[in-house]
Amino acid sequence: MVLPLTNGVSALGELAKAIRQSVVRSLARAGSGHLGGSMSSADILTTLYFSVMRHDPANPSWTGRDRFILSIGHIAPVLYATLAEAGYFPKDELLSLRKMGSRLQGHPGRDHGLPGLELSAGSLGQGLSVATGMAIAAKMDRLDSRIYCLCGDGELQEGSVWEAAMAAAHHQLNNLVAVIDRNGVQIDGSTETVMGLEPLKKKWEAFGWDTLECDGHDFRSLMSSFQKTNVEQTRPSVIIAKTKMGKGIKSIEGDYRWHGKAPSMEQAEAFILEIAR
Amino acid sequence: MDYSQFSNRGNKATKTGFGEGLLEAGKKYPEVVAIGADITASVGVDLFASAFPGRFISLGIAEQNCMGVSAGLALMGKIPVFATYGVFSALRTTDQVRISLCYNNLHVIIGGAHSGVSVGPDGATHQALEDIAVMRVMPNMTVLSPCDATQARLAVIAAIEQCKGPVYVRYGREAMPDFTSPEMGFEAGKAQIFREGSDAAIIATGHMTWEALQAAIELEKEGIHARVLNIHTIKPLDEPAVINAARECGAIVTAEEHQVAGGLGSAISEVISKNYPVPIEFVGMHDSFGESGPPLELMKKFGLNAEAIVQKTRKVFLRKPG
Numbered sequence: 001m002v003l004p005l006t007n008g009v010s011a012l013g014e015l016a017k018a019i020r021q022s023v024v025r026s027l028a029r030a031g032s033g034h035l036g037g038s039m040s041s042a043d044i045l046t047t048l049y050f051s052v053m054r055h056d057p058a059n060p061s062w063t064g065r066d067r068f069i070l071s072i073g074h075i076a077p078v079l080y081a082t083l084a085e086a087g088y089f090p091k092d093e094l095l096s097l098r099k100m101g102s103r104l105q106g107h108p109g110r111d112h113g114l115p116g117l118e119l120s121a122g123s124l125g126q127g128l129s130v131a132t133g134m135a136i137a138a139k140m141d142r143l144d145s146r147i148y149c150l151c152g153d154g155e156l157q158e159g160s161v162w163e164a165a166m167a168a169a170h171h172q173l174n175n176l177v178a179v180i181d182r183n184g185v186q187i188d189g190s191t192e193t194v195m196g197l198e199p200l201k202k203k204w205e206a207f208g209w210d211t212l213e214c215d216g217h218d219f220r221s222l223m224s225s226f227q228k229t230n231v232e233q234t235r236p237s238v239i240i241a242k243t244k245m246g247k248g249i250k251s252i253e254g255d256y257r258w259h260g261k262a263p264s265m266e267q268a269e270a271f272i273l274e275i276a277r
Numbered sequence: 278m279d280y281s282q283f284s285n286r287g288n289k290a291t292k293t294g295f296g297e298g299l300l301e302a303g304k305k306y307p308e309v310v311a312i313g314a315d316i317t318a319s320v321g322v323d324l325f326a327s328a329f330p331g332r333f334i335s336l337g338i339a340e341q342n343c344m345g346v347s348a349g350l351a352l353m354g355k356i357p358v359f360a361t362y363g364v365f366s367a368l369r370t371t372d373q374v375r376i377s378l379c380y381n382n383l384h385v386i387i388g389g390a391h392s393g394v395s396v397g398p399d400g401a402t403h404q405a406l407e408d409i410a411v412m413r414v415m416p417n418m419t420v421l422s423p424c425d426a427t428q429a430r431l432a433v434i435a436a437i438e439q440c441k442g443p444v445y446v447r448y449g450r451e452a453m454p455d456f457t458s459p460e461m462g463f464e465a466g467k468a469q470i471f472r473e474g475s476d477a478a479i480i481a482t483g484h485m486t487w488e489a490l491q492a493a494i495e496l497e498k499e500g501i502h503a504r505v506l507n508i509h510t511i512k513p514l515d516e517p518a519v520i521n522a523a524r525e526c527g528a529i530v531t532a533e534e535h536q537v538a539g540g541l542g543s544a545i546s547e548v549i550s551k552n553y554p555v556p557i558e559f560v561g562m563h564d565s566f567g568e569s570g571p572p573l574e575l576m577k578k579f580g581l582n583a584e585a586i587v588q589k590t591r592k593v594f595l596r597k598p599g
């Protein structure tokens with residue numbers, strides 16, 4: 001059965017809390033992994049999987065589904081937590097993250113058979129090309145599925161992203177929506193210090209995309225942006241979602257040092273309590 | 278089957294064979310789509326593009342994106358064929374090939390045109406000499422290297438019908454002898470004995486197979502009966518055929534228009550050293566770039582012709598243990 005969607009802000013808020021708690025739990029158990037970006041993207045994924053996308057957790061390969069491509073494979077923990085929350089597999093399995101033989105690889109690997117996972121990815125700058133190919137195929141087959149692709153902001157420094165951006169606009173892929181997790185930081189520090197991305201909105205506009213900006217932690221803002229995508233019918237859409245790395249845990253918010261770090265068991269307990277509040 | 282009477286029906290580029298095979302595949306399979314990176318006619322994809330404009334996707338000079346788009350198309354059930362010069366399709370896009378294609382194990386046909394120094398006047402930048410090495414180390418990848426235009430046509434069909442996952446099909450630019458017959462078929466993963474012999478085995482791929490046959494005729498005059506094995510599938514390699522050649526001939530010469538390191542020479546050595554060590558000599562590029570010039574003169578200069586194979590075969594024959 002296609003997952004029933006909701007526009008309820010409080011329902012989405014509860015789901016996002018549960019997803020964030022799952023992320024913290026699975027990372028603490030794994031002992032390594034990427035907490036910062038998982039937290040900054042949590043509200044985007046919650047909105048997509050519970051308010052926007054047409055999908056069926058009981059039938060992950062349903063042809064008519066919308067597709068979600070995670071280009072930044074390193075935030076796999078939040079994708080796994082979202083898929084489990086939606087019912088693709090039991091939430092207990094989240095505790096196997098990064099373990100030998102697990103379906104929850106450190107970066108997504110389809111060869112391990114996790115339901116709901118659309119793409120093995122982890123090398124940055126590839127996902128938008130794959131999503132572009134999927135959107136072209138959907139158009140060829142007159143399939144009304146939409147393709148969503150989540151990119152990181154640091155990832156936009158990869159030239160291949162802009163090859164894909166050029167191609168998607170050229171082929172008028174109005175069935176493609178890119179979302180940028182604009183948390184402003186990457187491993188070495190602020191994106192604007194490491195390699196400046198601004199003016200980011202103008203760049204996407206210049207490449208021919210319908211460009212929206214929103215608060216990536218405000219469900220109303222996110223939902224209304226997704227509703228506005230592709231109204232022009234000839235352009236792909238991009239939503240630049242302003243977010244905070246580590247969102248939901250005050251002590252780590254905005255701190256780039258939490259990009260690739262997992263909490264200790266003690267920290268995790270405190271984080272989980274804080275998220276519940 | 279007796280293939281000892283091979284004759285050249287006329288020179289024809291393997292590129293042309295690839296293009297004909299793609300057109301044929303397009304007629305047979307509606308899910309076959311092709312991607313263009315600007316040099317469509319130069320890599321033989323123009324026939325398909327004009328026959329099926331709705332299934333030809335132009336993506337410009339952006340090979341990394343072409344590879345990722347191919348992955349996306351395959352995920353949606355298409356059979357994408359992305360051909361460009363091998364220096365780009367195997368080397369510029371290596372990371373996309375590794376992750377988006379191979380790790381996802383997607384059925385995409387990659388065309389590697391302009392292989393070898395026989396590309397000619399364009400020079401070193403455009404002569405693919407490292408593509409086999411890079412493609413054959415990729416998990417899930419199949420590597421095909423047809424010996425003439427007829428076989429190149431069959432290779433495209435075989436890649437689509439017989440192979441799973443990503444497939445690299447290597448081909449050349451210059452018109453070269455077209456000598457195999459379509460009736461010989463193309464069984465992916467099977468070596469073909471083109472000439473019987475037991476004094477030495479010449480194991481060749483691509484354009485070098487014709488050269489190997491000419492070398493065998495010369496060697497015959499000296500009383501050296503050389504077996505000629507055509508390797509149109511470099512991966513998975515037909516290990517039993519290679520081991521038999523070692524056992525029955527006692528000496529091997531490999532011949533390829535590619536770096537010996539990582540190429541066919543390495544692939545054969547890996548099998549022989551493990552299973553049946555015999556003396557081996559290598560005809561191929563030895564850690565150098567090509568250069569500009571007429572194709573056949575370049576092949577002569579770099580020791581990639583029948584004459585070079587004859588010399589290496591004499592040498593390996595003398596190395597055979599008494």
Ligand SMILES: [Mg+2]
Binds near residue numbers: 152181184
């Ligand atoms: Mg970032």
